[in-house]
Amino acid sequence: MMFPAEHLLYLSALLFSVGMMVMIVKQNTIMMLLGIELLLNAANLNLVAFNQLHPGLLTGQMFALFVIVVAVSEAAIGLAIVLRVYKYYQTSVPGEVNELKD
Amino acid sequence: MENTLLLNWFIELALLAPLASFIVCFFIPDRYSWAVPILANLFLLISAISSFCIFLTMPAHETYLLQFDWFRMHDYTLQANLELNRLSVIMLPLVSGISFLIHLYSIGYMAGDSGIKRYFAMLGFFTFSMLGIVLSDNLLLIFIFWELVGFSSYLLIGHWKEKPEAAKAAQKAFLFNRIGDAGFLVGVMIIWSNTQTLNLNDILSVKEIASWQTIASLCIFCGVIGKSAQLPLFTWLPDAMEGPTPVSALIHAATMVAAGVFLLARIFSLFTPVALIIVAITGSLTAFLAALFALHQFDIKKILAYSTISQLGFMITAVGTGSESAAMFHLVTHACFKACLFLGAGSIIHALHQAQQQTHQSNDVQDIRTMGGLRKKLPITFLTFLLAAASLSGIPFFTGFLSKDSVIGGALTWGGQEFSWKLIILMMVVATSFITTLYSFRMVWYVFLAKENGETATVVESPWIMRLPMLILALFSIWLVVSWNPFMVTGWVSTFVGKLPHHNFTTILSTGVVSLGLAAGWLLYARQSAPKSALFLQRAFNLDSIYKKLFGQPTLHLATALKRIDRHWIDGVLHFVAFSNASFAHLVAWFDRHIIDGSVNTIAWTAGLVGTFTRSFQNGKIQLYIFWAVAGLIIFLFFLLI
Amino acid sequence: MNAHAIIFYFLETLAAVSAIGILFTRNVFYGALLLITCLLAIAGLFIFLNAEFIAVTQILIYAGGVVVLIIFGVMLTAKISGKPLVVKNQNWLPAVAAGLFFFGLLLKLFSEATFASNSHTVTSQYTFINQIGILLMTDYMFAFEVAGILLLIALIGAAVVASTFQPSKKAS
Numbered sequence: 001m002m003f004p005a006e007h008l009l010y011l012s013a014l015l016f017s018v019g020m021m022v023m024i025v026k027q028n029t030i031m032m033l034l035g036i037e038l039l040l041n042a043a044n045l046n047l048v049a050f051n052q053l054h055p056g057l058l059t060g061q062m063f064a065l066f067v068i069v070v071a072v073s074e075a076a077i078g079l080a081i082v083l084r085v086y087k088y089y090q091t092s093v094p095g096e097v098n099e100l101k102d
Numbered sequence: 103m104e105n106t107l108l109l110n111w112f113i114e115l116a117l118l119a120p121l122a123s124f125i126v127c128f129f130i131p132d133r134y135s136w137a138v139p140i141l142a143n144l145f146l147l148i149s150a151i152s153s154f155c156i157f158l159t160m161p162a163h164e165t166y167l168l169q170f171d172w173f174r175m176h177d178y179t180l181q182a183n184l185e186l187n188r189l190s191v192i193m194l195p196l197v198s199g200i201s202f203l204i205h206l207y208s209i210g211y212m213a214g215d216s217g218i219k220r221y222f223a224m225l226g227f228f229t230f231s232m233l234g235i236v237l238s239d240n241l242l243l244i245f246i247f248w249e250l251v252g253f254s255s256y257l258l259i260g261h262w263k264e265k266p267e268a269a270k271a272a273q274k275a276f277l278f279n280r281i282g283d284a285g286f287l288v289g290v291m292i293i294w295s296n297t298q299t300l301n302l303n304d305i306l307s308v309k310e311i312a313s314w315q316t317i318a319s320l321c322i323f324c325g326v327i328g329k330s331a332q333l334p335l336f337t338w339l340p341d342a343m344e345g346p347t348p349v350s351a352l353i354h355a356a357t358m359v360a361a362g363v364f365l366l367a368r369i370f371s372l373f374t375p376v377a378l379i380i381v382a383i384t385g386s387l388t389a390f391l392a393a394l395f396a397l398h399q400f401d402i403k404k405i406l407a408y409s410t411i412s413q414l415g416f417m418i419t420a421v422g423t424g425s426e427s428a429a430m431f432h433l434v435t436h437a438c439f440k441a442c443l444f445l446g447a448g449s450i451i452h453a454l455h456q457a458q459q460q461t462h463q464s465n466d467v468q469d470i471r472t473m474g475g476l477r478k479k480l481p482i483t484f485l486t487f488l489l490a491a492a493s494l495s496g497i498p499f500f501t502g503f504l505s506k507d508s509v510i511g512g513a514l515t516w517g518g519q520e521f522s523w524k525l526i527i528l529m530m531v532v533a534t535s536f537i538t539t540l541y542s543f544r545m546v547w548y549v550f551l552a553k554e555n556g557e558t559a560t561v562v563e564s565p566w567i568m569r570l571p572m573l574i575l576a577l578f579s580i581w582l583v584v585s586w587n588p589f590m591v592t593g594w595v596s597t598f599v600g601k602l603p604h605h606n607f608t609t610i611l612s613t614g615v616v617s618l619g620l621a622a623g624w625l626l627y628a629r630q631s632a633p634k635s636a637l638f639l640q641r642a643f644n645l646d647s648i649y650k651k652l653f654g655q656p657t658l659h660l661a662t663a664l665k666r667i668d669r670h671w672i673d674g675v676l677h678f679v680a681f682s683n684a685s686f687a688h689l690v691a692w693f694d695r696h697i698i699d700g701s702v703n704t705i706a707w708t709a710g711l712v713g714t715f716t717r718s719f720q721n722g723k724i725q726l727y728i729f730w731a732v733a734g735l736i737i738f739l740f741f742l743l744i
Numbered sequence: 745m746n747a748h749a750i751i752f753y754f755l756e757t758l759a760a761v762s763a764i765g766i767l768f769t770r771n772v773f774y775g776a777l778l779l780i781t782c783l784l785a786i787a788g789l790f791i792f793l794n795a796e797f798i799a800v801t802q803i804l805i806y807a808g809g810v811v812v813l814i815i816f817g818v819m820l821t822a823k824i825s826g827k828p829l830v831v832k833n834q835n836w837l838p839a840v841a842a843g844l845f846f847f848g849l850l851l852k853l854f855s856e857a858t859f860a861s862n863s864h865t866v867t868s869q870y871t872f873i874n875q876i877g878i879l880l881m882t883d884y885m886f887a888f889e890v891a892g893i894l895l896l897i898a899l900i901g902a903a904v905v906a907s908t909f910q911p912s913k914k915a916s
Contacts, residue, residue: 006854006855007752007753007756008756008789008793009854010851010854011756011759011760013761013847013850013851013854014760014847015759015760015763015782016759016846016847016850017843017844017846017847017850018763018764018843018856019763019768020839020842020843020846021767021839021840021842021843022767024835024837024838024843025767025829025833025835025836025840026775026833027833028772028831028833029767029821029834030772030776030818030821031766031772031831032773032883032911033814033817034766034775034776034779034814035766037779037783037806038779038782039764040785041782041806044786044798044802045786045789045790048789048790048795048798048880049791050859051793051794052794053791053859055794056857057802057848058862058872058875058876058879060795061795061797061798061876062876062879062880062883062884062887064795064798065797065798065801065876066884066891068798068801068802068805068806069891069894069895070891070894071806071810071894072805072806072809072898073809073811073894073897074898075810076813076898076899076901076902077898077901077902077905079813079814079816079817079902079906080901080902080903080905080906081824081905083817083820083821083906084905084906086820086821087765088910090746091811092821093891094750094821095830097831101827102779
């Protein structure tokens with residue numbers, strides 16, 4: 001079938017940007033994690049889209065699989081950290097966790 | 103002149119003793135005010151004795167100068183000298199002698215007055231100023247003393263400050279004097295601009311006749327009109343009778359009003375024939391009108407005031423007809439008998455006041471209609487009054503006859519081109535002397551010889567200290583003082599005043615006129631068949647109210663208008679300037695606060711902003727860190743890939 | 745325009761819209777649900793791209809595991825008050841600017857680049873699943889083992905990090 005490469009690339013670019021915006025804009029740590037997931041998914045989409053260019057090889061899909069694995073572990077650890085931070089600072093607003101300021 | 107040192111001493115004593123009297127009486131504490139009359143009299147005695155010494159030792163034909171340097175500018179020195187010439191030598195003892203006698207009289211008259219310190223102080227100051235006029239030889243100095251005399255007259259007329267009429271009279275006197283003095287000053291300026299000097303000897307030695315002399319002399323004559331109460335500036339003198347009677351005697355009979363005549367005699371050679379005509383007309387008109395007015399007054403002091411005006415007119419007529427010697431002679435004799443008349447009037451008033459205080463009545467003590475028959479009760483007063491009134495009328499065997507005779511003689515010999523003028527003036531002079539006799543007779547009759555009115559019950563004679571000066575002055579009215587011959591002037595007088603005109607015709611004429619006057623007086627007043635006097639004559643042709651309407655009220659209106667202009671416009675301008683200044687200041691303040699401070703504040707705020715911005719890089723917020731990382735990534739990609 | 749294309753475009757639009765929805769929503773829970781939608785849409789796209797295994801893995805692990813985990817997190821970090829958890833948006837101006845710029849950059853990049861297409865097709869007699877399994881054991885053996893260790897570390901780590909519940913200090 002025809003390979004509408006540009007659409008998917010644009011979509012992944014959009015998802016990546018939106019994910020970044022979500023990460024910066026939202027004032028909730030959980031929503032920051034959502035943004036991270038969006039980023040990773042955009043990358044996955046990109047990989048799988050480029051996989052179409054080489055139909056016999058499955059490089060892209062393998063890469064995407066490992067990306068999923070990494071993403072999952074990162075999400076788990078991230079959530080644990082978020083819970084810890086919440087327990088310590090009693091807030092889930094990342095702007096208030098600013099003890100690292102100079 | 104031998105013994106000039108003694109002469110200097112005498113001059114200075116004569117001049118400065120009254121000034122010392124003024125200073126002492128003014129500054130003495132109130133505790134010692136009982137000593138004031140004694141001290142004042144002492145000083146004046148010193149002055150009188152010095153003046154008489156000068157008179158007796160100084161020959162008349164010499165002049166003596168006591169020089170003082172007034173001020174020095176570069177190489178020009180303005181000198182102020184005290185000069186003794188024949189005129190001042192005869193005026194000196196006259197002024198200081200009469201002043202001393204008045205001081206004596208005032209001890210009795212003003213006893214118990216609350217302002218006695220002020221009174222004697224101002225009397226001394228007045229004497230000092232008058233002697234200054236007599237002795238100065240510089241026109242400017244004369245003017246200064248002239249003003250001082252006017253000032254002391256003002257203070258003395260208004261001595262009884264509580265009486266509003268006295269205050270108004272004093273103000274009026276000063277104002278009229280001032281008007282005359284304006285003319286005087288203009289005359290002085292004209293003289294200065296033409297001769298560059300104000301020294302009288304230099305001025306009088308100008309030989310040629312010029313037109314400026316006419317104007318200058320007429321302007322100075324304006325001052326004389328004001329000071330010596332001639333037409334039209336004479337209405338202040340009757341009102342000045344509000345002052346104490348000794349003051350009237352000294353100032354308004356003997357000395358101050360005579361200062362004008364003295365000045366005229368002094369600068370006589372400055373007058374051109376044209377000016378002299380005007381002087382003569384003014385003098386004779388004044389004499390005639392004032393005599394008319396005196397005939398219709400009922401207040402004894404006012405009669406004497408109008409009489410003074412009339413006699414001054416006589417003197418000025420004499421000057422105008424060219425015989426200033428006759429004028430000076432008449433001045434000397436008039437001073438003596440008029441002062442005696444005033445002192446007599448004061449004695450009557452004093453006695454009547456004492457009487458009224460006992461009977462608790464309050465009539466006008468000065469009204470002659472309420473007096474009568476005082477001959478028996480006040481004998482010494484009657485004697486002196488009679489002698490002085492006889493001298494005033496010009497009855498022979500009195501000094502007044504001699505002096506009036508020389509005045510009429512001068513009018514007769516006036517050799518002018520205008521024959522008609524001479525005749526008119528001669529006739530007016532003669533008529534005036536007739537009326538003078540008439541009113542003197544009337545006065546004496548009403549006060550002393552008429553039937554008693556009944557209220558003058560417990561009148562007693564005045565104390566001796568008041569009778570003594572009157573006696574001395576009455577003595578001076580007898581002809582023997584002046585010349586041995588009762589009908590013609592021979593002796594020391596001519597050496598001082600100059601050659602006096604004398605004609606047998608005038609002697610007989612004046613004798614006849616006087617007899618006529620006496621007879622007419624007997625008929626009119628003794629027989630009580632006097633016609634009713636018209637009110638407008640009594641009020642001196644209503645000149646007073648005419649003056650007030652013509653000059654007083656417009657001046658007041660002008661003053662009010664000017665005040666309004668000043669308050670609205672000038673003050674308005676000032677307020678506007680102040681207001682605009684204040685608004686400008688506000689504007690500047692706004693500018694300073696907002697723009698200048700504002701720019702500084704903006705710079706600070708910008709610095710703060712940049713600082714806050716830069717500080718935000720390290721504020722510990724995770725999301726900003728992410729953002730800046732992304733921004734850096736973008737920039738990196740941008741420059742790498744594009 | 746055939747059905748393929750329509751569904752393809754539909755899924756693309758769904759993914760985009762749900763992603764943008766996460767950006768605009770204020771409710772954390774709605775955000776999680778929108779994320780599920782997005783992930784499912786992406787999984788659909790994977791199917792269209794002949795990546796069925798990836799698609800299923802995506803659904804199973806992402807949508808089924810990660811998002812549930814996230815929802816647990818939401819519940820644990822929210823104050824129990826009955827009200828929906830609403831968060832604010834801050835810093836949106838610089839974020840939007842950066843995001844748009846980045847998106848534009850990528851668009852520009854992608855539109856100018858040409859991708860060489862390897863038209864040579866290697867067909868294999870195995871299905872995709874088989875191929876993935878063979879590849880995991882042969883070519884990507886090392887990566888596979890490492891992935892396993894990574895998962896173990898993540899498991900232990902998460903358990904350690906999240907388990908110790910000491911009395912919480914007040915947030916400074």
